[in-house]
Amino acid sequence: MSRIPALERRRALVDAALRVVSRHGIAQATTRAIVAEAGMSLASFHYAFASRDELIDELITTVVGREQQAVLPELVPDGDLAEVIEAGLLRYFEHLRSDPEHEQAMLELTQYALRSPERHPLAVQQYARYAELAERSLERAAGLAGADWRVPAAQVARVLVAFTDGLTLTWLVDRDDDAARLVAHAAADAVSRLADVR
Amino acid sequence: MSRIPALERRRALVDAALRVVSRHGIAQATTRAIVAEAGMSLASFHYAFASRDELIDELITTVVGREQQAVLPELVPDGDLAEVIEAGLLRYFEHLRSDPEHEQAMLELTQYALRSPERHPLAVQQYARYAELAERSLERAAGLAGADWRVPAAQVARVLVAFTDGLTLTWLVDRDDDAARLVAHAAADAVSRLADVR
DNA sequence: GACGAAGTGGGGCGATCGTCCCAGTCGCAC
DNA sequence: GTGCGACTGGGACGATCGCCCCACTTCGTC
Numbered sequence: 001m002s003r004i005p006a007l008e009r010r011r012a013l014v015d016a017a018l019r020v021v022s023r024h025g026i027a028q029a030t031t032r033a034i035v036a037e038a039g040m041s042l043a044s045f046h047y048a049f050a051s052r053d054e055l056i057d058e059l060i061t062t063v064v065g066r067e068q069q070a071v072l073p074e075l076v077p078d079g080d081l082a083e084v085i086e087a088g089l090l091r092y093f094e095h096l097r098s099d100p101e102h103e104q105a106m107l108e109l110t111q112y113a114l115r116s117p118e119r120h121p122l123a124v125q126q127y128a129r130y131a132e133l134a135e136r137s138l139e140r141a142a143g144l145a146g147a148d149w150r151v152p153a154a155q156v157a158r159v160l161v162a163f164t165d166g167l168t169l170t171w172l173v174d175r176d177d178d179a180a181r182l183v184a185h186a187a188a189d190a191v192s193r194l195a196d197v198r
Numbered sequence: 199m200s201r202i203p204a205l206e207r208r209r210a211l212v213d214a215a216l217r218v219v220s221r222h223g224i225a226q227a228t229t230r231a232i233v234a235e236a237g238m239s240l241a242s243f244h245y246a247f248a249s250r251d252e253l254i255d256e257l258i259t260t261v262v263g264r265e266q267q268a269v270l271p272e273l274v275p276d277g278d279l280a281e282v283i284e285a286g287l288l289r290y291f292e293h294l295r296s297d298p299e300h301e302q303a304m305l306e307l308t309q310y311a312l313r314s315p316e317r318h319p320l321a322v323q324q325y326a327r328y329a330e331l332a333e334r335s336l337e338r339a340a341g342l343a344g345a346d347w348r349v350p351a352a353q354v355a356r357v358l359v360a361f362t363d364g365l366t367l368t369w370l371v372d373r374d375d376d377a378a379r380l381v382a383h384a385a386a387d388a389v390s391r392l393a394d395v396r
Numbered sequence: 397g398a399c400g401a402a403g404t405g406g407g408g409c410g411a412t413c414g415t416c417c418c419a420g421t422c423g424c425a426c
Numbered sequence: 427g428t429g430c431g432a433c434t435g436g437g438a439c440g441a442t443c444g445c446c447c448c449a450c451t452t453c454g455t456c
Contacts, residue, residue: 009403025313027225031444041405042445052444108309114302114370115223127371151384158381159388162364169363170356172312173325183356186349190357190388207433229414239435240415250414 009048010058012038017059022101026056026108057119060109064126067106068133081145081195086188088137089164093180096168103168127161134160147195156194163187207246208256210236215257220299224254224306255317258307262324265304266331279343279393284386286335287362291378294366301366325359332358345393354392361385 016038020029031052035045049055076087096103113123135157142149149156167187171180214236218227229250233243247253274285294301311321333355340347347354365385369378 025309030442032442043404043406043447046445047403104309104312110367110371111223111302111306111309120371123371127368151387155377155380155384158368158377159361159385162368162381162385163357163361164364165367166360166363166365169308169367170325170360173308173321179353179356182353183360186353186392187357187360187388189349190385190392193391194384194388228412230412241417241434241436244415245433 009040009044010055013040013045013048013055014059014062017055018063018102018105021059021108022099022105026105026112029056056109056112057122060113060119060122060126063106063109064122064129068129079145080192081141081147081197082189082192084141084145085138085160085192086185088141089167089184089188090181092164093167093171093184096171097177100172104172107165107169107172130161130164131157134158134164142195145195146198147192148198149195151194156191159191159194163191205246207238207242208253211238211243211246211253212257212260215253216261216300216303219257219306220297220303224303224310227254254307254310255320258311258317258320258324261304261307262320262327266327277343278390279339279345279395280387280390282339282343283336283358283390284383286339287365287382287386288379290362291365291369291382294369295375298370302370305363305367305370328359328362329355332356332362340393344396345390346396347393349392354389357389357392361389 013034017029017034020033020037024033031042031045034055035042045055049058076084079087110123110126113119113126131154135153138149138153138156138160142153167180167184171177211232215227215232218231218235222231229240229243232253233240243253247256274282277285308321308324311317311324329352333351336347336351336354336358340351365378365382369375
């Protein structure tokens with residue numbers, strides 16, 4: 001292994017850790033498995049990170065930032081509100097379908113964070129960002145479709161985030177593409193009816 | 199420890215395992231932690247179960263059966279469709295609030311099952327039962343409220359299951375009771391609009 | 397080209413994991 | 427009451443875990 005500055009090595013280890021978690025779950029993401037994936041020695045790991053926990057923390061925070069970009073819906077400007085929302089949901093679903101293990105890893109990381117008090121805030125921050133993202137999208141969608149939310153957009157956003165999470169989990173379980181798309185259609189229909197057409 | 203037949207001991211160990219998983223997560227549910235919770239010795243564990251995996255399998259299957267009973271909504275017969283659905287959601291939410299660790303354990307067990315091919319069917323079975331349960335409830339709710347589902351009830355059920363899962367996860371993260379109730383209200387409103395009043 | 401800091405490799409430590417073994421003890425059938 | 431099978435307790439095994447130590451190499455600087 002050539003010489004790599006510690007900070008760059010941290011990034012490489014976080015990337016490797018995400019791959020290991022995606023493939024085999026967080027329980028299998030041992031220090032040895034991670035350094036093997038990154039092609040390093042154990043000593044390099046503990047030179048870059050004080051502990052495995054420190055890496056997991058960094059993994060969670062960095063991965064949330066990336067997720068934010070990947071899922072950000074590019075709203076299609078034509079169609080009524082239900083269609084705009086459905087297009088956004090389907091866009092997320094295709095993202096999920098293209099890399100299921102990544103979303104499964106995100107869920108595992110969230111649950112892992114919930115298990116320790118000092119990590120819990122990471123999960124809170126994660127979901128606050130999801131909700132904020134959904135709210136902005138919903139407001140833009142209503143604007144494009146010429147509608148107004150009868151319920152505060154923040155609440156609709158929570159419904160959407162909850163539904164998206166549930167869609168992810170159920171699809172990860174049964175892998176039924178058609179059912180997921182039909183359900184996304186129904187959910188978009190249902191959510192859109194929380195707004196009045198102007 | 200007094201003498202207990204192996205079959206009864208299996209039940210006691212499964213109960214103890216569920217308590218350990220609820221309190222500390224499945225990763226901490228070691229054979230030693232489980233027998234300590236049950237007040238047994240390690241030898242008793244391996245007399246009743248061939249392996250830890252065998253106990254986890256039994257834990258998942260038995261726990262799904264119980265969940266089914268606990269969450270089964272007792273529908274209130276008065277009110278319109280949105281109110282009936284909201285009452286059902288709120289009933290589940292109070293169940294969640296009264297024993298958050300149990301629902302967290304259920305989520306962990308599901309994700310654990312997803313990680314191994316031979317256990318995956320357990321998760322599929324679990325969610326099929328949830329969906330079936332939701333579908334029956336939705337059909338009864340429509341009957342009580344005098345409405346007909348415009349979308350097949352099975353699809354609405356999937357929406358409801360997905361939303362319930364998401365509600366669970368988001369509440370486990372932020373523990374915001376008011377937000378959860380408002381969101382349940384909005385979701386019930388949205389879902390109810392997938393039916394036509396007769 | 398000498399030198400200190402930064403980075404590397406390999407072996408090893410103590411703890412904990414799942415599992416096993418085996419001598420011993422209890423309860424039940426006869 | 428005696429024998430046999432069911433059950434128990436404690437200790438131990440090998441594997442694996444996170445982490446550490448230390449001799450060594452490489453790089454940048456002057």
